[in-house]
Amino acid sequence: MELKYNNLDRTKAYKKLKKTKPVSLKKVLTSERVKEYVVDAGAGLRYNYAAKAVDDKIIELLSQLAVEQQLVEKYRALLSGDVINTGEKRKVLHHLQRGQLAEDVVHEGVNLREFYVEQHKKAAVFAEKVHNGEIKSQSGKKFDTVVQIGIGGSDLGPRALYYALEQYVMVKKGALPLKAYFISNVDPDDAALVLSQINVDTSLFVLVSKSGTTQETLANAELVSSYLKEKGIAQPKKQMLVVTSKTSPLAKDPDYLESFFIDDFIGGRYSATSPVGGVILSLSLGPDVFSDILDGAHQADRLALESNIRKNAALLDAMIGLYERNVLNYPVTAILPYSQALHRFPAHLQQLDMESNGKSVNRYGEPISYSTGPVIFGEPGTNGQHSFYQLLHQGTDIIPLQFIGFEKSQSGFDMEIDGSSSQEKLNANLAAQIIAFAKGRENNDRNKNFAGERPSSLLTAEQLTPSVLGALLAHYENKVMFQGFAWNINSFDQEGVQLGKILTKTVLSKNPDDKVLDSYAKLLKVY
């Protein structure tokens, strides 16, 4: 099929959507709908959209939009190795890290699936050698700690996944293979605090930078190296691994304990299932756990190929989000996991979504006249209930909500108090919030009145396991991808981060062209 790339506002379905009447949740939300509006999202994860303000007519138009914009076909083209990242002229292959869903992708004579599998295996073998003590620290001790040094995609995704499964693994295995820490910020206080908490003698460091030139990561690697030397570790690089591209300056340094490779077809924010996440997660949680994450993600990736929108959770989530953004004009979406283990998952989605779809030009660099990616924020429930939910319930703007919840806890640590366990209280709160937001409650005291009509979706599974987490991660990646295709933008570059880098260099040269910049630099005592 020949692919056509049209702006959203050129499609017939969008014009029809713009003329639809808003749906009243108070009217349409029934218990039948709660049972029926559910889609398999892979690995036991389910997407429930009963409390979204859509009806059959709107979903039919969203389906037409998906067909008109050839969303699943574009996904197929991506899987097949087409140059989807038009800005940087690159393939987009993070799905291939998890499994193969289309023909072989061969680049410069290399079958890339084989390359990815080889790197995953290398990480697994390495992690096993660390775990069984075959690979030891310079003082001959077994490693008990691993520290990731990376920023952005080399930090947020791996960190969110680690926290999501830290306790799960502690319970399943009795203990973590290695405890993980993360250093990201160029603020030296970040590295200082982490270093004050660990025993460097038994710590491995994973230095992650695709280009090998990331300012923050190189600065932190140097800070850590100097600290290690101070602590009597003569060759810090012998306790450091690198995850980088084969062409980077880091790859050429033979002094590091080991190197793992990624390529330019894995964007930073999509790299959690590459060695960027794989090395630290295999070391800290175990290669089996990382493998299960990949399996779960692969299941979600496969389901995203489904052409029937009612059976494709990522596509449906994407199109409902687009309807909320472009037809209902809601500028923000909240991610609300009722699971403390997911406390940094919203921060990962913030990068994933806002960096991918925070764009104002289409894939050809032409200005567009409709809204693209929303602001994403969130905190776990029930914490958020005692914080910003006031605005969500009674503020002047409507914020669409994405709830995430699980039947069982990870720890199993619980007790019945006043007739219910903590896990039951957690989920009772979640159920109650969905209804409170959707249906509201009238009160003659307007200060206690709830207007309702606040839409939400619910991603749910029996438990937050590695494979469920993989499916959850891939669900959002695929949602963001489908929205980008529908908006006709390139979700895989990030030119918006470049100007800051250029101006920073001029400040560090102590002589910026711009006088105002000079004033700010002086005010902040850079020089």
Next chain:
Amino acid sequence: MELKYNNLDRTKAYKKLKKTKPVSLKKVLTSERVKEYVVDAGAGLRYNYAAKAVDDKIIELLSQLAVEQQLVEKYRALLSGDVINTGEKRKVLHHLQRGQLAEDVVHEGVNLREFYVEQHKKAAVFAEKVHNGEIKSQSGKKFDTVVQIGIGGSDLGPRALYYALEQYVMVKKGALPLKAYFISNVDPDDAALVLSQINVDTSLFVLVSKSGTTQETLANAELVSSYLKEKGIAQPKKQMLVVTSKTSPLAKDPDYLESFFIDDFIGGRYSATSPVGGVILSLSLGPDVFSDILDGAHQADRLALESNIRKNAALLDAMIGLYERNVLNYPVTAILPYSQALHRFPAHLQQLDMESNGKSVNRYGEPISYSTGPVIFGEPGTNGQHSFYQLLHQGTDIIPLQFIGFEKSQSGFDMEIDGSSSQEKLNANLAAQIIAFAKGRENNDRNKNFAGERPSSLLTAEQLTPSVLGALLAHYENKVMFQGFAWNINSFDQEGVQLGKILTKTVLSKNPDDKVLDSYAKLLKVY
């Protein structure tokens, strides 16, 4: 002076503001302005608004608005003990925790300043006894850990302040008096993970709930108690303190090791400078540090009485924010601290602002027809640069930014790499971002074009010390207060959290009235 409470859209200044032309940052932002547009915010903190899209005319109208809405006079009334929280018919006295700026506030025969000082002293004396070993654990050991059990205002503010000064105190004192942890979520995995990381034999627990009935906090206290018993601590309450109101059920239990009291005039999100924050911060950081936080906050509170808007940082910040919200129609504000120590400060501000001003009715319960509190989100720089800044630079919506930065790090741990230290790199990035956002950069490749005109402010000080942190905290509290007065809403109640609580109870009774709620509860296996 008699106070009048009018809706924003009834003021003359607002109508005039609505007719002003937007200001072009590219035109007005000069190096002179960077030096002149600065206001003292207390304790060495300065508010720089050079890169905000305002000019003399707009500031004059914002000043008129402040006069028309009697903002400083209303603040004086609040300080004097007027019933400003009209919904709950309560005084609003968090400022009085930090010092006295108006006449005595006497309630039921008690001088409340004296009551607050007494509780602070009690916390200080208690902390000193713990530090010098006079108060020991049940097994006769010195305490080395303190765990706060609280949610919302009993968690976010104290937690943000602890993280903000943890390293500062480590460096100044050589070590933390006690290491602090926090349990907040009713998700049992939260308590389980914290308990797995500490030695309960040497841990104090601070149970914080003003009402003494908070579901999450009571459930977590029970979980912790049962765990302590399991670990051989026969009387868990002898290692537990309570912070609560004198009338709460918790206050009546003599078994706790010690009790500290707050009253109904200190709202949860404003309670970081009450014993809610004071007990854990005095224990973990030292009473001297907590006292310095109070001093810094008091300095900011005093400056907020200034009637000249150009000399009142909180008032100016508030009015510029209102202009951005109601005239420029920006629905979101980002908080971007270039300081890893402030990594949870945006989460505190999220509650402070969104719970205070996420309202749709005025203080009389009448609907209003203008926007109120924005969505607040943020992460530390430079991390955010590698995450969501793409959308901030090139997304379809403009998001006003609030930067925070410091000349010096807390740790002093640093080294020069490629001609600059990490701290210099951090601040070079901050300066560069302000300019990139404000001035943009044209490029014929539209994908690499930066439109600029993205407004930002900068709060800055020499170093993030306890007193600077106190001023920073109070700055935002006072900003939110002034905005609430200008919008004519009650910033001190939170009726929007009630419906969820009511519906949760019906779920836990296993027989909710609402069939849809029943469906969700079953889906989530609550019963």
